[in-house]
Amino acid sequence: MTRPLFSRRTLALLLAAGFAAGPALAQADRFPNRPIKVLIGFTAGGSTDVPFRVLAENASKILGQPVIIENKPGAGGVLPAQMMQNTPADGYTLAQIPLPVFRLPYTQKINWDPATDLQYVIGLAGYAFGLVVPADSPIKSMQDYIAYAKTHPGKLNYGTPGALTTLHLTMENIAMQAGVTLNHIPFKGNSESLQAVLGGHVMSVADTPGWAPYVEQGKLRLLSTWGDKRSAKFPNTPTLKESGINLVQTSPFGLAAPKGTDPKVVQVLHDAFKKAMEMPNYKESLAKFDMDTYYMDSATYRQYALDTMKTEKVIIDKLGLGK
Structure with a gap:
């Protein structure tokens, strides 16, 4: 009778070791x-x-x-x-x-x-980025935006998805370049911030294009996009650089x-x-x-x-x- 190469116990131990390894x-x-x-x-x-x-x-x-x-x-x-x-x-x-x-x-x-x-x-x-205001806002361009901020120091507010986000830092960079002070209002996301600007609770929102449908519906006005070239979806809106602000921001x-x-x-x-x-x-x-x-x-x-x-x-x- 041929003896098995390994005992059952030895085989079990070898299999267990293999699984553990x-x-x-x-x-x-x-x-x-x-x-x-x-x-x-x-x-x-x-x-x-x-x-x-x-x-x-x-x-x-x-x-x-x-x-x-x-x-x-x-x-x-x-x-x-x-x-x-x-x-x-x-x-x-x-x-x-x-x-x-x-x-x-x-x-x-x-x-x-x-x-x-x-x-x-x-x-x-x-992400693409842009800055929007309500359609009935007197602010119709980035030049208007900066001019309003200069004549109303600290009064022009903007919403973003949160403090120290790319949107927040870019807006502060814009303010620094323009020599103005803006009032930052952080939200948890653009579904919240967009409802705030649509409801008149904030004057502007800087965000990813969750605003796009509202711009297309005529409820919001897009002041600028932040890429190195104009948006294919909104070709009539100037970039920040075209608006005199030397910034390009994507994410x-x-x-x-x-x-x-x-x-x-x-x-x-x-x-x-x-x-x-x-x-x-x-x-x-x-x-x-x-x-x-x-x-x-x-x-x-x-x-x-x-x-x-x-x-x-x-x-x-x-x-x-x-x-």
Whole structure:
């Protein structure tokens, strides 16, 4: 009778050791086997939320699991990135990373580093920006805006998605260049700020093009867009530079996972979201808000984070808004 090469007990021990040695590999091979959450830092119904829900639906079909959007508004959109610091690194919770994340170390005391304590997955798109006033406002141009601020010091107010957001810093930069004082009113997102300007509670709003439908309906007036060229959707509106203000401001965003997420899981996520963002319905949802795709692979996105942190420090120091 031939004796078995291993006893049952030895075989069990070998199998157990194998599983213990490669749990991450086994997990990556099965990924995903349950729903994935994507945390976004702005309110429902705005220019971030609407395209992200289209993207999530596309990604769900590719991954074979639901991709669920969770809104975590406030703090200028940085809460999802902060939450990644206490989230399991299993790929099942991702965070939208807007530009304000890269200035966090210079504006508040944090015990983590955006450059090294996030696993960058993919760059998705870029915000466009603009400044709007109510349609019945006497302010009809950026020149009028600056003139009003000069004759009414500290009286001209503007809403943004929050303190120390890109919108806030850019408006303060505009004010500094023009030699005027503006009154900043922070909100949790553009769904709130737009209702405030439509209701006459603030005089102007600087934001991503959640204002686009209201401009098209004639309820708001667009004074300027902030890109290096005029908006394809609003070609009659001048840029800041055309209005005599030497600024260009755009804002790419993407997705990150917690530090330490398995590279194979990151690759699965990257590939799925890349396909999802290339679908026509996602591009169409962005276009409604005058936005476009801005793809970066994982390595390029991480380098973008490193480079952007350097430039943001220069801006923060220039404006004297650091911690």
